[in-house]
Amino acid sequence: MPLTLFQIDAFASKPFEGNPAAVVPLDAWLSDAQMLAIAAENNLAETAFFVPEGDVYRLRWFTPTVEVQLCGHATLATAHVILRHLTPEAERVSFETLSGTLTVTRGDDGRLVMDFPARPSKPMAEPRELGAMLGVKPRMVLSGTNLIAVFDSASDVARLTPAIEPLTRFTAPRDQGVIATAPGDEGSGFDFVTRFFAPAHGVNEDHVTGSAFCDVTPFWARRLKRESFVARQISPRGGTVWCRLDGDRVIVEGQCADYLKGEISL
8 A cells, every 4th residue: 555755854944954754644544553663664753644634634743663742843844745735725734633733824934833832841950960961061950841951052052962872761761852952142043042852762863843842932931031032953954943932832933845755665
């Protein structure tokens, strides 16, 4: 049974930047084992599968090793596939997911606008081993859906060299990733920068992590006493994210670029 597969670079203005995601449209669900096998074969941070349900779509995301509760860049990529390739006349798409209903609409300058739940975090005592595992001691650490390690400067975040095996052992029992963040450099055009590490989920470093902005946007809104930001995830590929705190929601915007369309043989 052949299946169509799209590979989309999310949070990217052109191919080979941002975060690649595979998107597989389905008429009916495959087994969990089949979807996980496809995600492992793709060997991307996320593979998204969706099935139409009336006027909305049911959406699920898989890393090469596990199904996840929320994925921003693969949601952006899926919305791009639907709004550009499958129903180009539509202005909006809604997804039913493990994180509730997520909507994506067309925005300005070719961007897509995602409406996600905000995930505030609380300060915690810094785990003594975290700084050693990341390679730089953070100024503070917060805990929520993920750990947030806050640093003094963008250069601190850029020079992190995580020890993957210890970080995996540390985060796996918590079922958390680690978001590193710091203020953007003056004149850079970015309010803050991030990196994201989730080795316990099979992703040592993610290129651009849309869901992480559900965590860091509430933090920076409190810290900077603002609601809207332009941020940069400074992974080796990198990507720009526009984000805004709107009550208990986070609005995340980004662009997408087509990379390939192929066929999976099952």
